[in-house]
Amino acid sequence: MSGxxxxxxxxxxxxxxxxxxxxxxxxxxxxxxDINALDTSPLSDRRDLFDEALGVESSDLSAEEIDSxxxxxxxxxxxxxxxxxxxxxxxxxxxxxxxxPLLPAGALSSAIYVARNPxxxxxxxxxxxxxxxxxxxxxxxxxxxxxxxxxxxxxxxxRQRYLSWxxxxxxxxxxxxxxxxxxxxxxxxxxxxxxxRSAVTFLGLPDDEExxxxxxxxxxFEGLRRQEETKGFRERPAVAEAFFRKGQAGEWRMExxxxxxxxxxxxxxxxxERLGYL
Amino acid sequence: MFNFTAFxxxxxxxxxxxxxxxxxxxxQVYCSLGHVPESxxxxxxxxxxxxxxxxRFLLSLDKIARYLVxxxxxxxxxxxxxxxxxxxxxxxxxxxxxxxxxxxxxxPLHASAIATDRGAVVFAGASGSGKSTLAAEFRRxxxxxLADEICAIPPSMPPVLLPAGPSLMLWxxxxxxxxxxxxELEPARPELEKYILPQGGVASSSPQPLRAVYxxxxxxxxxxxxxxxxxxxxxxxxxxxxxxxxxxxxxxxAPASLARIAAIAPHVxxxxxxxxxxxxxxxxxxxxxxxxxxx
Numbered sequence: 211m212s213g214x215x216x217x218x219x220x221x222x223x224x225x226x227x228x229x230x231x232x233x234x235x236x237x238x239x240x241x242x243x244d245i246n247a248l249d250t251s252p253l254s255d256r257r258d259l260f261d262e263a264l265g266v267e268s269s270d271l272s273a274e275e276i277d278s279x280x281x282x283x284x285x286x287x288x289x290x291x292x293x294x295x296x297x298x299x300x301x302x303x304x305x306x307x308x309x310x311p312l313l314p315a316g317a318l319s320s321a322i323y324v325a326r327n328p329x330x331x332x333x334x335x336x337x338x339x340x341x342x343x344x345x346x347x348x349x350x351x352x353x354x355x356x357x358x359x360x361x362x363x364x365x366x367x368x369r370q371r372y373l374s375w376x377x378x379x380x381x382x383x384x385x386x387x388x389x390x391x392x393x394x395x396x397x398x399x400x401x402x403x404x405x406x407r408s409a410v411t412f413l414g415l416p417d418d419e420e421x422x423x424x425x426x427x428x429x430x431f432e433g434l435r436r437q438e439e440t441k442g443f444r445e446r447p448a449v450a451e452a453f454f455r456k457g458q459a460g461e462w463r464m465e466x467x468x469x470x471x472x473x474x475x476x477x478x479x480x481x482x483e484r485l486g487y488l
Numbered sequence: 489m490f491n492f493t494a495f496x497x498x499x500x501x502x503x504x505x506x507x508x509x510x511x512x513x514x515x516q517v518y519c520s521l522g523h524v525p526e527s528x529x530x531x532x533x534x535x536x537x538x539x540x541x542x543x544r545f546l547l548s549l550d551k552i553a554r555y556l557v558x559x560x561x562x563x564x565x566x567x568x569x570x571x572x573x574x575x576x577x578x579x580x581x582x583x584x585x586x587x588x589x590x591x592x593x594x595x596p597l598h599a600s601a602i603a604t605d606r607g608a609v610v611f612a613g614a615s616g617s618g619k620s621t622l623a624a625e626f627r628r629x630x631x632x633x634l635a636d637e638i639c640a641i642p643p644s645m646p647p648v649l650l651p652a653g654p655s656l657m658l659w660x661x662x663x664x665x666x667x668x669x670x671x672e673l674e675p676a677r678p679e680l681e682k683y684i685l686p687q688g689g690v691a692s693s694s695p696q697p698l699r700a701v702y703x704x705x706x707x708x709x710x711x712x713x714x715x716x717x718x719x720x721x722x723x724x725x726x727x728x729x730x731x732x733x734x735x736x737x738x739x740x741x742a743p744a745s746l747a748r749i750a751a752i753a754p755h756v757x758x759x760x761x762x763x764x765x766x767x768x769x770x771x772x773x774x775x776x777x778x779x780x781x782x783x
Contacts, residue, residue: 257614257615257616258614258615261615262535262732262733262734263535263536264535264536264537265534265535265536265537265538265547265583265732265734265735266535266537266538266547266549266579266582266583267582267583267615267637268615269615269616269682270578270579270582270676270677270680272679272680275679278550279536279537282536283536286533286535286536360661361660361680361681362659362660362661362664362681363659363660363661364615364616364659364662364682365616366614366615366616366617366706367616442708442709443708444707444708445708446708447708447765448708448709448710448764448765448766448767449766449767
């Protein structure tokens with residue numbers, strides 16, 4: 211039986227960046243990992259993984275039935291794996307209808323939570339969804355926010371519940387079932403060595419100076435953008451021009467109106483303050 | 489008792505089938521109500537909900553039913569108290585039949601299939617990639633549907649497909665896309681907006697030569713595209729379409745499945761069809777496949 215590490219975030223917060231850093235750190239190779247081969251940290255809501263772990267089709271189950279079986283499905287995947295499993299997850303930390311955590315709360319699980327300033331996140335989320343910034347701001351406020359929740363449609367991913375941006379952050383940071391390590395996108399950008407090293411330490415991986423420097427370089431924004439330009443990125447939604455768009459902090463100062471800034475702060479101020487964004 | 493035919497087999501069942509055609513003749517498979525144990529001695533896990541030995545398979549679904557498949561000829565079903573019968577039948581005709589095929593030495597593929605004048609064309613791919621919708625589009629163009637969800641490949645050579653039935657299960661938005669009304673259709677189970685599109689025309693039960701397998705893949709590309717798969721890559725490609733590989737492992741049939749795949753590979757045309765998440769029509773995808781088949 212091995213453990214599961216959840217790489218958790220609200221979408222467009224730097225989760226893929228962290229995954230690519232980890233893929234490079236774990237590979238220890240002298241060339242960058244292919245961004246289209248990130249099988250080391252699949253999305254937790256992929257139907258095929260769940261179906262095979264379960265033995266029945268999730269497409270024959272209701273969303274509630276799926277949620278009641280997700281924890282045991284992940285436990286099985288962990289039981290079968292000789293090494294630690296990494297999953298990307300955008301779901302908030304929620305409870306299923308039976309009052310149990312959606313994700314397994316076993317002693318061997320832990321999480322890294324990536325947070326990003328919601329002022330910048332709104333711009334990135336809009337570009338990712340091909341929507342207006344206004345729409346993205348509204349989506350981040352909805353307590354029933356999520357994805358793949360249309361009951362008339364079978365998506366390749368299962369239903370995900372994000373809640374609002376604030377509730378998402380709080381759900382992960384305040385749950386007491388598994389240890390969680392917080393990383394801020396802005397710190398990954400500003401002081402990468404210190405920030406990524408703390409993640410490596412949290413995961414109990416060997417602290418290797420050279421590997422760390424190389425993995426940070428191989429997951430630098432410019433490197434990822436170049437890879438996407440030449441080979442494309444299979445995780446890019448068709449509506450987004452590029453997945454790796456700007457990779458900056460503070461873009462909101464140029465892009466958001468005063469009203470938009472005020473609205474986001476009014477809605478998410480308490481959590482922004484908690485994360486040091488105010 | 490209800491008698492119906494699917495996968496080249498005649499079933500005598502306590503449950504009516506919504507997918508398969510009525511049949512006369514001596515049954516090879518019996519499906520009855522009865523007590524089903526909670527576990528199988530000496531079994532290997534085939535998933536959270538199922539376990540198996542080489543000759544027995546148990547599926548346990550909370551609040552729905554427990555199912556036991558024995559020796560490739562006997563299925564016993566014990567519904568949970570108050571279970572919805574449509575749900576009980578849905579899992580019977582899905583994973584339980586899949587396990588039955590394995591027990592009979594028939595390779596199940598996770599795919600839908602249509603009949604063409606030169607044999608069966610199979611659509612594989614992940615759940616949600618559009619296998620059934622594509623089969624429905626070909627059905628609209630006048631092709632016969634041979635199978636949905638599970639395609640049965642018996643051990644004979646050259647490889648053939650044993651037709652299951654002409655019904656398809658489609659989600660509400662796929663029905664909209666195909667301009668089909670859901671008004672007269674029965675849901676697969678009351679909780680789901682997935683409907684059964686009943687048979688159009690007479691079902692065929694005679695084996696069809698296995699002509700081609702196309703795998704559907706959802707990508708970030710802007711347009712649907714088709715890429716042929718050839719040589720040794722076809723083995724790995726076909727192996728991805730095997731139904732519930734964990735079943736085969738628990739039944740100690742995984743090496744036999746792989747050997748079968750390797751034997752089939754040189755006989756079938758293979759192709760990967762990529763499509764965007766949204767903003768495409770299933771007709772474009774069908775056109776690509778029709779073009780490849782005509783080449």
